[in-house]
Amino acid sequence: MNWVALLVGVAVGLAVAFGRVYTELLYARERGLPPSVLFRHRDVLTPFLVLAGAANIYALWIIVAHGGVFKTSAVLGLFMLVAAQVLQLHTAIRPGVRDLELALASCVPYVYLFALYLIALVTDSHTLWLF
Amino acid sequence: MREKFSRFALLFFPTLVFLIALLSPSGEHIFVSGPLGEVRLGELPRYVAYAEGMLYLYSSPYDVWIYPRALELRLFYPTQVYISSTCGAAGGVVGGSVGSYRIDLTIPQGFEGVCLINFTSPQGWSEVVTLRVKAVDWYPGIYERVVVTLRGVGWQFVQVGTDGWLYIWERPMSTIPLSGCVVVYNKSVLIPEVLQYRVLEAHVRPTFHTPGGGSQRYGVFLYLNGDGVLYIYPAKCPVVETPLSHAPPPLRVRLGVLKPEFGGPVFDAARVRNSTIYTTALRIVNYSLAEGTLYKLHLYTYSTPVGMWGAAMRYWFAPNVLLTTEVSLFAPLEYWELERVGDFWLYNATDGHYWVYSVVKPRYTCMPPCGIPTGWTEPLYVVVDPARQWRGWPQVVDVRREVLQPWGS
Numbered sequence: 001m002n003w004v005a006l007l008v009g010v011a012v013g014l015a016v017a018f019g020r021v022y023t024e025l026l027y028a029r030e031r032g033l034p035p036s037v038l039f040r041h042r043d044v045l046t047p048f049l050v051l052a053g054a055a056n057i058y059a060l061w062i063i064v065a066h067g068g069v070f071k072t073s074a075v076l077g078l079f080m081l082v083a084a085q086v087l088q089l090h091t092a093i094r095p096g097v098r099d100l101e102l103a104l105a106s107c108v109p110y111v112y113l114f115a116l117y118l119i120a121l122v123t124d125s126h127t128l129w130l131f
Numbered sequence: 132m133r134e135k136f137s138r139f140a141l142l143f144f145p146t147l148v149f150l151i152a153l154l155s156p157s158g159e160h161i162f163v164s165g166p167l168g169e170v171r172l173g174e175l176p177r178y179v180a181y182a183e184g185m186l187y188l189y190s191s192p193y194d195v196w197i198y199p200r201a202l203e204l205r206l207f208y209p210t211q212v213y214i215s216s217t218c219g220a221a222g223g224v225v226g227g228s229v230g231s232y233r234i235d236l237t238i239p240q241g242f243e244g245v246c247l248i249n250f251t252s253p254q255g256w257s258e259v260v261t262l263r264v265k266a267v268d269w270y271p272g273i274y275e276r277v278v279v280t281l282r283g284v285g286w287q288f289v290q291v292g293t294d295g296w297l298y299i300w301e302r303p304m305s306t307i308p309l310s311g312c313v314v315v316y317n318k319s320v321l322i323p324e325v326l327q328y329r330v331l332e333a334h335v336r337p338t339f340h341t342p343g344g345g346s347q348r349y350g351v352f353l354y355l356n357g358d359g360v361l362y363i364y365p366a367k368c369p370v371v372e373t374p375l376s377h378a379p380p381p382l383r384v385r386l387g388v389l390k391p392e393f394g395g396p397v398f399d400a401a402r403v404r405n406s407t408i409y410t411t412a413l414r415i416v417n418y419s420l421a422e423g424t425l426y427k428l429h430l431y432t433y434s435t436p437v438g439m440w441g442a443a444m445r446y447w448f449a450p451n452v453l454l455t456t457e458v459s460l461f462a463p464l465e466y467w468e469l470e471r472v473g474d475f476w477l478y479n480a481t482d483g484h485y486w487v488y489s490v491v492k493p494r495y496t497c498m499p500p501c502g503i504p505t506g507w508t509e510p511l512y513v514v515v516d517p518a519r520q521w522r523g524w525p526q527v528v529d530v531r532r533e534v535l536q537p538w539g540s
Contacts, residue, residue: 001152002159041138048141055145062152066162066207074164100137107144114147120161126208126254128151129164 005061006054013053017046020092027095041100048103049088055110056085071129073116080109160208160229167208167256168226173200173233177274180537186260187539189267190242193320196271200233202248202260210252218246220262226252241266265538270313270320270364275534277307277363283355283525285516286437289314290350291363292328297527298348301433301443302488302512303337305527311365312349321351322375323368324411331429331445332507339445339510341429342409342418350413352437355525371412378415379434382442383464383482385494386430387423388503389457396456399423401430425449425503439521442513447506454500461487461511462494469494475523483517488524 024042028035035042059081068074084106091099091106116128123130155161172181176198180187190196204212204225212226219239225232238246246262270276279297281287290298291314297305314321329345330338349368353359390399406419418431430444446460462469466480469492476493478485487493490509514521 044138044141048145051142051145055148058152059148062159062162066160067164068162071164074162100134100141103141104137107140110144110147113151117151117155117161124254126157126161126167126210127163127165128161 002058002061005058009054009057010050012057013050016053016088016092017049020049020095021046023093024095039095039099045091045099045103049092052084052088052103052106056081056088059109059113068129071131073129073131077109077113077116080112084109157209163207165207167210167252167254168204168206168212168250168258170250170258170260171203171205173203175201176272178535178537180539182539184261185539186262187537188236188238188262188264189269189271189535189538190238190240190264191267191269191271192241192318193315194271195240196238198236198238201236202234204232204234204250206230206232208254210254212250212252214248214250216246216248218242218244218262218264220246221248236262238262238264238271263539267535268318269535270315270362270366273311273313273364273366273535275309275365275532277309277311278529278531278533279305279307279361279363279527280529281355281359281361281525282357282528283359284357284522285355285520286352286435286439287355287525288350288352288435288441289361290348292346292348294346297530299524299527300441300512300514302524304524305530307363307530308532309363309365310349311363312368313364313366314349314351314353315362315364316351316353316359320369321353322371322412324350324371324376324413325368326350326409326411326414326416335507337510339429339443342407342416342431350411352413352435354437358528359525374410374412375436376410376413376415377434377436379417379432379440382432385459385462385464386421386428386444387459388425389455390423390425390503391453391455398457399425401426401428425451425453438518440515442515443510444513445510446504446508448504448508450505451503453503455503456498456500457494457496458501458504459494460489460491460508461485461513473523477523483515484519484521486514486516486521486523488512 024035063074087106091102120128152159206226206229209228211224214221220236242264243266248260251257288300291310293310295306296303297307312323327345327347328340329343331341386401387399389396401421401423403419403421409416414433416433421428426446426448428446432442434440463478463480463485466478468479470477476487489511
């Protein structure tokens with residue numbers, strides 16, 4: 001476990017999550033309603049943003065540090081991670097009603113990586129990057 | 132329901148990234164791309180060439196030739212790598228964790244041809260290194276040597292000094308570009324002895340050395356018959372298991388000068404004041420400081436394993452104005468004649484030939500009387516040959532330095 005990558009990831013995740021909390025407050029003040037009424041899933045989305053930020057940074061570090069940038073499957077994963085981070089930033093800056101679905105969509109790279117891992121386990125391969 | 136699943140999945144999916152790193156048998160190294168490892172060249176000596184994926188090495192007839200850390204195995208994945216070779220140059224299991232491993236190559240004695248070294252991991256990664264080995268008449272692991280050509284007959288005692296001189300029967304004969312303990316003659320490594328010498332009086336030329344703490348000399352015996360070639364390698368001394376040294380025969384010689392006294396001339400013979408015995412693998416050296424009333428004598432005698440013995444000496448005479456009729460710097464007790472043979476003096480004595488290398492005649496009488504010498508005399512070097520077959524010090528024909536050049540590229 002690389003603690004530096006983990007801590008940096010957690011810091012990034014916390015920053016994004018606090019950004020979301022702040023924008024929620026702004027929206028709530030505009031509408032004159034408490035944020036918990038406006039955003040029903042904020043109890044899950046706030047910790048999700050922290051967790052996902054940490055996961056993004058950690059996965060990014062792993063791919064770069066182990067030379068994954070030379071493999072198509074790893075580059076694909078890299079793009080997905082970037083897209084996921086963009087989606088998460090979007091949910092943080094513009095909280096909306098479809099936040100849950102957007103956040104779920106941003107989980108695609110994690111599922112992708114885990115699927116690769118399962119295939120590697122089954123095929124006795126020493127690497128995740130199959131293609 | 133769907134919402135519930137989504138809320139759960141949002142907290143579960145990101146943890147998958149950490150799960151991969153934590154659950155995988157090799158940890159985060161499951162993310163490596165490309166091969167598990169690579170084999171690279173390590174620290175190669177100057178006489179090894181590398182061309183087109185092949186290493187060009189040498190083997191020696193004297194010992195296994197070890198190339199320490201010649202290859203480097205770098206692992207990017209925590210796995211074990213099995214090493215095997217077709218000539219026994221390397222073997223075993225290395226690895227286990229990510230990192231770089233140095234691999235020594237041990238080329239068997241006298242091996243010639245192609246040797247393959249296989250690296251295999253259980254994950255299926257493998258690599259082959261090809262070695263081409265040439266047998267060469269060279270002591271293993273050494274980059275340079277000195278080739279000395281000697282011309283002479285009979286047993287010779289050659290010493291390679293770390294002071295840059297080559298000594299034969301203790302006499303300095305030639306400078307040499309480098310010194311070492313391994314001397315190869317006639318395709319065999321000679322048994323060496325090691326003895327330290329110090330300069331007796333640094334300001335007196337030519338210098339004379341006596342045994343004792345100082346610079347080392349590596350001595351070997353060899354039998355010359357005409358031209359002989361010696362190869363000197365700067366290597367560690369081979370181990371001598373059974374020393375060959377013998378005690379020398381008692382010294383039956385006349386050393387001193389005839390000194391005038393009131394009651395008539397008296398022979399001022401040398402009396403040993405203190406002596407030290409040095410035992411090496413080949414010789415027993417007896418160093419003595421002897422004294423007469425007029426002089427001091429630094430003398431060492433030594434035995435050899437070849438039935439001969441030798442001595443080296445130097446006198447210091449006190450300033451005097453005395454006259455004498457006999458100066459005997461070195462003379463056997465009984466001898467028939469003293470003749471000049473080449474650069475040497477040869478006593479034909481009752482117990483063998485006494486060869487003396489000396490600038491002045493080692494024993495002379497004078498009538499009318501002549502003066503007793505004063506100050507330091509020139510050094511005298513003596514070789515005693517009871518078998519009467521030795522023919523004097525050999526000539527140093529040639530001394531040159533050779534460097535082992537890489538081959539194959």
